[in-house]
Amino acid sequence: MQTMGFGHLTVRFDDRVLRPRPWTLAQSLWAAELADGLGPGPILELCAGVGHIGLALAALVGRELVLVDADANACDHARFNAAAAGLRTEVDVRHGRMDTVLGLDERFPLVVADPPWVPTSDVARYPEDPRWAIDGGEDGLDLARTCLEVTGRHLGPGGAGVIQLGTPTQATLLADHLHRRPGIGLRIDEIRTVDGANGVLARVSRA
Ligand SMILES: C[S@@+](CC[C@H](N)C(=O)[O-])C[C@H]1O[C@@H](n2cnc3c(N)ncnc32)[C@H](O)[C@@H]1O
Numbered sequence: 360m361q362t363m364g365f366g367h368l369t370v371r372f373d374d375r376v377l378r379p380r381p382w383t384l385a386q387s388l389w390a391a392e393l394a395d396g397l398g399p400g401p402i403l404e405l406c407a408g409v410g411h412i413g414l415a416l417a418a419l420v421g422r423e424l425v426l427v428d429a430d431a432n433a434c435d436h437a438r439f440n441a442a443a444a445g446l447r448t449e450v451d452v453r454h455g456r457m458d459t460v461l462g463l464d465e466r467f468p469l470v471v472a473d474p475p476w477v478p479t480s481d482v483a484r485y486p487e488d489p490r491w492a493i494d495g496g497e498d499g500l501d502l503a504r505t506c507l508e509v510t511g512r513h514l515g516p517g518g519a520g521v522i523q524l525g526t527p528t529q530a531t532l533l534a535d536h537l538h539r540r541p542g543i544g545l546r547i548d549e550i551r552t553v554d555g556a557n558g559v560l561a562r563v564s565r566a
Pocket of ligand 1: 377378380383405406407408409428430455457458474475476493502
């Protein structure tokens with residue numbers, strides 16, 4: 360078992376899950392800025408891992424939080440980290456695939472998503488990371504596309520989202536995907552590169 364500081368939080372994790380990456384605090388901070396202009400309601404985090412991004416965000420904005428991850432160990436850590444964070448708002452950790460654990464009528468004004476985004480051919484470059492936490496399929500975007508479909512179904516009117524990716528090219532590919540699939544009902548408004556080339560964030564809203 361290990362711990363690390365993340366914003367004002369101390370988060371717990373172990374070797375079975377993806378080690379929290381410090382730069383991802385930028386996702387919490389950007390989403391917190393967006394929360395200012397949104398209506399009431401809980402935050403949804405897809406592919407939450409041990410929950411640090413969503414928990415730091417919830418601590419900043421004081422909203423309830425739903426954390427979703429398909430890995431049972433990650434969810435156990437997320438529950439521990441939520442309790443340790445001492446938030447005044449409720450945190451609901453749901454273990455399961457993101458397209459199965461949300462009710463049809465659930466709506467969220469703010470969604471953050473951190474899908475696996477490493478192309479399968481590059482996964483061997485990260486031997487310390489659990490494969491299922493980083494393998495995003497041939498172009499790295501299999502789970503990112505699923506995140507957008509789920510976000511399209513559950514983002515409330517006027518809502519906003521921030522999705523994490525690996526490269527600006529991936530963000531452009533996803534923007535094209537949304538353009539070709541208007542039924543998802545989302546668009547990418549802005550793309551930011553964070554911490555040099557280590558990560559990319561894309562802001563999404565209703566198309
Ligand atoms: C890149 S990690 C992100 C974890 C955490 N947010 C972080 O930044 O460290 C991706 C996470 O997605 C989860 N995941 C993969 N497929 C999923 C699915 N279909 N539904 C929900 N979670 C999934 C993995 O278990 C993993 O924890």
